[in-house]
Amino acid sequence: MIRPLRRLHRWAALGFWLLVPLLAGAVAGSAAP
Amino acid sequence: MSHRYRAVGWNPQKLAYDRTIALAVTSGLGIAAAGTAVLNPAATLETILLRSTALTALVLLHAVLSIGPLCRLDRRLLPLLYNRRHLGVTMFLVAAAHGVLAIVQFHAGGDAHPLVSLLTTSRDWSSAERFPFQIAGALALGVLVVMAATSHDFWLRTLTAPVWKTLHMGVYVAYAAIVVHVAFGALQSEAPPAAAWLLGVGIVWLATLHTLAAHREARNDRSVPAGVSWVDAGPAAAIPDGRARIVCAAGERIAVFRYGTQVSAVSNVCQHQNGPLGEGKIVGGCIVCPWHGFEYRPDTGASPPPFTEAVPTFRTRIVDGRVFVDPRPLSPGTWIEPARLEP
DSSP: OHHHHHHHHHHHHHHGGGHHHHHHHHHHHHHOO | OTTSOOOOOOOHHHHHHHHHHHHHHHHHHHHHHHHHHHHOTTOOHHHHHHHHHHHHHHHHHHHHHHHHHHHHHOGGGGGGGTTHHHHHHHHHHHHHHHHHHHHHHHHSSSSSOHHHHHHHSOOOTTOTTTOOHHHHHHHHHHHHHHHHHTOSHHHHHHHOHHHHHHHHTTHHHHHHHHHHHHHHHHHTTSSOHHHHHHHHHHHHHHHHHHHHHHHHHHHHTOOBOTTOSSEEEEEGGGSOTTEEEEEEETTEEEEEEEETTEEEEEESBOTTTOOBGGGSEEETTEEEOTTTOOEEOTTTOBOOTTOOOBOOEEOEEEETTEEEEOOSOBOTTOOOOOEEOOO
16 A cells, blocks of 8 residues: 555646646746737 | 655645545635625636635645644644645635736736736835735745745755755745735725724734743743853653653754653754654654654664764763753763663
């Protein structure tokens, strides 16, 4: 039970960093005419 | 250990903690949604979602900020601290849902990009009626996303504990921004006035808790001045078996542990996140930090192999049943023969 949870936890923690390019993309997109 | 990967210590307590968070958040969202729908029958689904996520995130933030001082006031509450990071990340997720909903609801319908619209709808900082409270909310979310993204143990180790802790004190910046966000939102009737009253109660609650905890800390720290060669730590029998008494000497806190007939003293500061070792207990021959379970042997101050952390140790002696501690710290990991109580 613990090992898959640990893997999920690691992916979830990594998933937060997907927000960075997403936000950067949104800001860049907002600058376009 | 500090230079090697250490997996997150999942255990039944942490799982129970997470189940409690999930239950509290779902019921919080449900109650807030039902309350909004009953008090405001004309509310649309979007309004209900916006308000229930706002209220739940606000209550969660107060819970997160209460845990620190509550644990200082009563050590029985220490289990609350055990997985506080998950509570913080959950709070961020609920607040982020609120932010995304608000942007979609109020800023996605126009010609301008929603983020441009968010930042430019109002720039009238001097007017209470048109104060851009949404920018304050966005600022709070910005701080919280950095904290949530660095909450994993990997970042604690990579950034080192002092940097990580400083970064995560940013929660108070986020709290200040949220106070502005809710107060001006309520003034502009975007949020019900009840939200502002609730926030007022929350501010008083947090300020009281933090003041009480600081007062308690200051009282415990009535320090013995530098230069005193042996500090009286009180009767050995007064220290419960496997527990410690914390004494403060020359500005440093020392945890004096009694285990059976032996007494050892180590620095009170855990190498992991400066947790209070003296509030932990000895389990299986090792002092266990009450915050995250780091372990140290009481006589050497060193973590058991393969771990490499170590805390400074102090010489102890027992005279007429009273424990005395030499306040000069020895190098971390230095073995000191425990003082022994007469059987």
